[in-house]
Amino acid sequence: MKARFIALITGAVLGSSVLSAQSNDCATMAALAYDDAKAKDYEAAYEPLMKVREECPKYSLATFQYGERALEYKIENAEGAEKEQYIEELISLWEERLELFPNKTSKGKIYADIAQVRFDNKTGTTEELYNAFDKAYTEDRDNFTSPKGLYAYFQLMVDMQDAGERELQDVFDNYDKVMAKIEEEENDAAENLAPLLEKQEAGEELNAKEKKQIQYAEINLKNYNSVKNALNAKLGARADCDNLIPLYKKDFEEKKSDVDWLQNANARLSAKDCTEDPLFFQVSEALHQLEPSANSAYSLGQLAEADGDRTKALEYYNEAAELEEDPNDKARIYYRIASNYKERGSFSQARNYYRRALEAKPSLGNAYLQIANMIAQSANDCGETTFDKRAVYWLAADYAARAARVDPSIASNANETATAYKGRAPQKSDVFQGGRSAGEAIQIGCWIGETVRIPQM
Known part of the structure; x- marks a missing residue:
């Protein structure tokens, strides 16, 4: 018994030694x-x-x-x-x-990387490659974030449709999936960027980590914007009204009680402004009767606007915004409402809706740019002295610069606009002669109601 115990102890020690050696x-x-x-x-x-x-x-x-x-x-x-x-x-x-x-x-990243290396090296059929990307999207959508991979995912679907292996509707469905994912990533990047830009614009010092976060967010925004442009170019004439209207018209009678089909047709026709054909009214009306929704209300708003009834259009648009759950679509609706108010000269109301659009979609640079333009247009009305009136342009320039940073697709135009507004603002000599100093706060009145600080020059 004692010998057996000693043997067990010896074996355990030797085993431990082997594991340690390994x-x-x-x-x-x-x-x-x-x-x-x-x-x-x-x-x-x-x-x-x-x-x-x-x-x-x-x-x-x-x-x-x-x-x-x-x-x-x-x-x-x-x-x-x-x-x-x-x-x-x-x-x-x-x-x-x-x-x-x-x-x-990350499962999604691994699957996307596997698909990408096969795609880059052309190992597999078009369908096999598409299925590889689809696996990444289906099994771990959150972590399938590669701009290059998302574009390849769509390109392969287009290639299969060109070869007669998929229907045009399949291309549209895939486009919607990929575009929605890209816009989600853009919004995340812009949302992370916004507080850092505010801190920077307020003259606060950024630490090294925050500077890297800004750089990373801006690179991502540029990459996703490039992919969006490539997607739209790839979609090309497939999404023109000349293709969409016959596609949906031939199935309307059969599908006019199918809510899913009507929603799809309504969204596609609306997005491409195919609103003049009677089919658009038929689809919108049928959808609103079956299931009032954001899409159907928005479409009826478009029709009312086309008829010149802006009041009715705004009623429908507000109804659409309240019903809409998708942040990108909600932003689109608020942006359209804001533009209606802007065209009427109701700048305060317009800004409220542009801000709502930005709450839903922080990467919507055009909303910042429109606010900048309204502020600039009001410079003569919103300051008591000549200096203060010109100071309004600093605020306009800040909004235009932010538009460029959150939305690379309009960066060139927005940066040019910011430069132009800075040129109209007080210059260094004006600040000196007016006894003012950098960092001094200037309260802007009227509908603007914001504070701008004299920048370092």
């Missing part, structure tokens, strides 16, 4: 492999990294992070069958990382 071996192998990878010598790092991955797969997430870089290097410098082999090895590495480190790995 752990030390993993640490030694990993340290050597990681050193080469840190030095970006991926040729030298490749085999040691793959050995660590094989023998000590759970040792560290760093094995997979460095392994990814090494395999991307190998893929870039290989050709033919060897390149295909490295591609499959990279995909295997990503899948293994997801299995072993699920809490530190």
